[in-house]
Amino acid sequence: MNNMLLGVIDATTYHDGLKELSLHRSLAAIPFAGRYRLIDFILSNMVNSGIVSVAIFPKYQYRSLMDHLGSGKNWDLNRKRDGLFFFPSPNLDSPNKGIGSFSHFAANMDYFYRSRQEYALISNCFTVFNMDFKPVLDRHINTGCDITVICKEEQSLEMFLVKKSLLIELINTRDETGYTCMCDVVADQDHNNYTLCTYEYTGSYVAIDSIETYFQANMKLLQAQTWKDLFLKDQPIYTKVKDEPPTRYLTGSSVRNSIIANGCRIEGTVENSIISRGVVIGKGTVVKNSIIMQKCEIEENCVLESAILDKDVKVQPNTSLIGTEENPFVVRKGTVQGALMNS
The missing domain is CATH 2.160.10.10 (Hexapeptide repeat proteins)
Structure with missing residues (x-):
């Protein structure tokens, strides 16, 4: 799979409901569960799925995010070829209407042209979940889909799997089509010729978009079953390692x-x-x-x-x-x- 799928994480999202926790950091870098950051979940899921090239696209207050991720060593992404890439937004004033800003991607087209992977997985940075993406790719290929949207109970998780060549086409033609992001393409399926498929995720998840959801998601981890559902032995969640003494x-x-x-x-x-x-x-x-x-x-x-x-x-x-x-x-x-x- 490492020759098939490219990981793309949109870390530009800002939620007003999390203002108190994102004054000095990006949403992706908000601490969670005592020792993790929100980005650890999607990044670990990608690595556990065999993805060896991951690009992170941040926008605001990303110093703490860069400090947390470093070279990507804790996720086995400090590689001579492929690995972890960081592409801050060149335009802080442009609004983001959805996950996967084409204008942000356009400023870093060399990454997409040079990458050897055939498909791309585009995801938000604020969903807490544990998922294997290999079955999504297999189904996407076998069914001949142009775009696969990962859903939970028919609700989009704002994660999209697309052939890289189609993604490059969407980026380059954004001025003609008016599509600003992947969400626009999916929402306009009645007026384009792309084959849209959905993949139903059956596990538990929570999208952190407010203080209330953040607080409740943390508190639920104190329930043994919730912890077991999220932190799987064969699909671990990685984070920055700090050598500290026991409590x-x-x-x-x-x-x-x-x-x-x-x-x-x-x-x-x-x-x-x-x-x-x-x-x-x-x-x-x-x-x-x-x-x-x-x-x-x-x-x-x-x-x-x-x-x-x-x-x-x-x-x-x-x-x-x-x-x-x-x-x-x-x-x-x-x-x-x-x-x-x-x-």
Whole structure:
């Protein structure tokens, strides 16, 4: 399959509902499940499906995304031939109407011309799922489709499989046809001659497009079956490896039904929460139903419930941060929360 399918990830999407978490990073780089980023899922799915050439097309705030991906080593994409490619948008002012912007692709046509793969898989960057794309390609070829749309219960997942030569044609003729992206082509099937097919994905998935969906998707991972459905032994989800010591659980600490990453120091109580790398939770502090991102420091005698703390947040002693499942209390990256500030 490595000579057949090219991976293309559109990382230009911006959701207003995730503004609080995407002020300093792209949507693709938003942390998830304690140690992953959203892009890890589609990128790992591609690698597990035998794809060895992946192009990522970002637009805004992509420094953290580049830092996370690096050379692609953690996904076995640091290769002399093929591998991981990064193509930032040359025009920040042009709006993106859908997944797979043809104008963005047009600025990097050499990649498509030089790649040796015959087909291309174009995908968004914000869907959390675990899927093998090999059956999609097999069916696409056997049925003679021009474009295959991956769906779930007849709803498009905004993932498209297309012959590379047709993709190049669509890019080069975009001014004549008026098609700006793959979504336009699919939506206009009544007026073009392309054979459109759908492939039904049967597994679980969630598209992260708001704080509410982000919070709920993380919380569902605390259910054993949800975790098993997403993190499959034969189709692992890869991420950036960080060599950190194990988490320390001090005397008096209590942890129940939570995901705890490496390098933490826990002296308080944690229940039904996701704790990322390097987090400090002080004595007498209670954290429930919350998402705490990397290197946050929560000092003594604090209460956090239904809260999302972005990276490097410091919570001063005796502070209460209380939200709800429908409206979590979100704290922006690198800020300080104190008892007097919240009174």
